[in-house]
Amino acid sequence: MLTKINSIVLIGIEGFKIEIEIDISNNLPKWEIVGLPDTSIKESRERVKTALKNSGYEIRGKKILINLAPAEIKKEGAIFDLPIAIGILANLEYIKNNKLDDYAFLGELSLDGKINPIAGALAMCIELKKIGINKVVLPKDNAIEASIVKDLEVYGVENIKETVEFLNNEKEILKTESKLDEILKNEGKNNLDYSEVRGQENVKRALEIAAAGGHNLLMIGSPGSGKTMMARRITTILPDMNFEETLEVTKIHSIAGMTNKNKIILKRPFRSPHHTISKVALVGGGKTAKPGEISLSHRGVLFLDELPEFNKNTLEVLRGPLEDRSVLISRANGNYEYPANFMLIASMNPCPCGYYGSNEKQCTCSSKDIEKYMHKISGPLLDRIDIQVEVNCIEYKRISTINKEETSEEIKRRVNKARKIQEERYKKYNIFSNSELSPSLMEKYCQVDEECKKLLEKAFTRLNLSTRAYNRILKVGRTIADLEGRENINKNDIAEAIQYRSLDKKYF
Numbered sequence: 447m448l449t450k451i452n453s454i455v456l457i458g459i460e461g462f463k464i465e466i467e468i469d470i471s472n473n474l475p476k477w478e479i480v481g482l483p484d485t486s487i488k489e490s491r492e493r494v495k496t497a498l499k500n501s502g503y504e505i506r507g508k509k510i511l512i513n514l515a516p517a518e519i520k521k522e523g524a525i526f527d528l529p530i531a532i533g534i535l536a537n538l539e540y541i542k543n544n545k546l547d548d549y550a551f552l553g554e555l556s557l558d559g560k561i562n563p564i565a566g567a568l569a570m571c572i573e574l575k576k577i578g579i580n581k582v583v584l585p586k587d588n589a590i591e592a593s594i595v596k597d598l599e600v601y602g603v604e605n606i607k608e609t610v611e612f613l614n615n616e617k618e619i620l621k622t623e624s625k626l627d628e629i630l631k632n633e634g635k636n637n638l639d640y641s642e643v644r645g646q647e648n649v650k651r652a653l654e655i656a657a658a659g660g661h662n663l664l665m666i667g668s669p670g671s672g673k674t675m676m677a678r679r680i681t682t683i684l685p686d687m688n689f690e691e692t693l694e695v696t697k698i699h700s701i702a703g704m705t706n707k708n709k710i711i712l713k714r715p716f717r718s719p720h721h722t723i724s725k726v727a728l729v730g731g732g733k734t735a736k737p738g739e740i741s742l743s744h745r746g747v748l749f750l751d752e753l754p755e756f757n758k759n760t761l762e763v764l765r766g767p768l769e770d771r772s773v774l775i776s777r778a779n780g781n782y783e784y785p786a787n788f789m790l791i792a793s794m795n796p797c798p799c800g801y802y803g804s805n806e807k808q809c810t811c812s813s814k815d816i817e818k819y820m821h822k823i824s825g826p827l828l829d830r831i832d833i834q835v836e837v838n839c840i841e842y843k844r845i846s847t848i849n850k851e852e853t854s855e856e857i858k859r860r861v862n863k864a865r866k867i868q869e870e871r872y873k874k875y876n877i878f879s880n881s882e883l884s885p886s887l888m889e890k891y892c893q894v895d896e897e898c899k900k901l902l903e904k905a906f907t908r909l910n911l912s913t914r915a916y917n918r919i920l921k922v923g924r925t926i927a928d929l930e931g932r933e934n935i936n937k938n939d940i941a942e943a944i945q946y947r948s949l950d951k952k953y954f
């Protein structure tokens with residue numbers, strides 16, 4: 447008799463249905479698993495055998511053939527333990543349920559029959575629903591995470607025995623209700639706020655524009671000027687994620703195994719890897735093709751503090767993803783594409799000693815040192831940063847005259863308004879913000895008048911800008927106009943946008 451059980455495998459972030467076929471006969475006792483299993487699936491044989499025995503099921507003296515189809519898809523991980531065990535028990539009629547085909551099963555077994563949580567459960571459940579499966583049985587510890595998938599019945603189980611009783615209608619297990627509303631409600635308020643940053647209006651303005659249009663931003667300033675403090679607060683003014691974004695982001699974190707304990711990512715990610723990070727950790731890959739920091743920052747912010755300290759070759763790999771908003775990871779068994787639509791915020795000192803151009807302290811660097819330091823960042827990478835802003839230490843005298851700083855909430859309100867305009871404008875193009883505009887869309891949406899053109903021409907010669915930099919100015923100008931709710935980009939918008947490219951001339 448042949449039994450079939452559904453499960454799933456993820457390749458990159460895409461799911462593929464796996465059918466586990468079990469054939470049991472009374473020939474010479476033997477276990478065989480076929481269908482390109484990797485070592486973990488071979489180990490699975492020993493786990494399933496022992497777990498079934500310890501749960502009180504008699505499986506001795508049988509020839510058990512297990513096939514994981516389709517054969518050409520490479521399968522990894524221990525998530526097939528549970529479906530294999532269920533398949534064997536159904537085949538031996540310990541389970542009597544003629545609707546097993548409605549379900550998919552995922553879960554790793556302990557030797558005592560307990561079902562252990564797995565990484566990537568939410569991602570797998572999103573994909574199961576897409577494949578057309580409406581019911582899933584998985585480890586109880588993953589049930590809340592999985593329950594946020596709409597119209598998917600999720601049953602969390604703790605051990606094999608309980609699963610068998612549930613499938614035989616001998617024990618009631620209620621489907622896990624979505625806790626999304628509760629999670630949303632309990633999500634605490636941000637403990638960071640821009641009102642804690644005294645002064646620095648010009649930098650806050652630049653950050654507001656960056657947030658409003660999804661632009662990349664570089665801060666240049668001396669140590670102690672507050673660059674990191676301001677960068678860390680950027681997510682407090684970014685618009686809240688919608689449900690689709692929440693799913694997408696949680697899915698990536700779930701694949702990376704970072705969502706244990708039913709964590710659902712509700713806030714835009716803010717990732718700040720250390721400058722010693724490797725290429726693989728930054729863009730993803732390695733033996734298990736895990737998503738890297740750029741994918742973990744998807745829909746959020748990648749903050750690179752002290753940019754010139756990063757290995758130059760490591761930084762260069764950012765160029766592609768910054769343009770494509772995704773990353774392709776090649777492996778022996780195929781290419782994986784992970785999304786990587788993040789906002790890059792970077793910070794750096796103006797020179798090796800940190801005080802070039804500062805009124806605080808005298809810079810002790812030679813012009814050669816400064817040049818060498820600046821050239822650690824390549825022109826093409828710099829070209830992909832729309833906004834550059836200088837951060838100065840503010841004087842104590844000024845601080846004491848400031849009464850009240852604007853809160854993140856107030857800034858966010860303006861950002862949200864500007865984002866709404868963009869969402870509406872670009873809804874048929876599948877993009878969300880001005881930073882994503884293609885050259886052809888720019889022609890349509892970044893029209894400027896003669897006066898603006900003259901201003902741009904002058905800046906172009908004076909600052910010796912590249913074509914890419916020119917386009918970036920137009921996009922930033924578009925965002926400044928959107929913040930004001932204006933349809934046309936005017937001269938002031940362009941002048942301000944040019945100002946955010948002027949550091950090229952001064953520093954690089």
Ligand SMILES: [Zn+2]
Nearest residue numbers: 797799809811
């Ligand atoms: Zn210096």
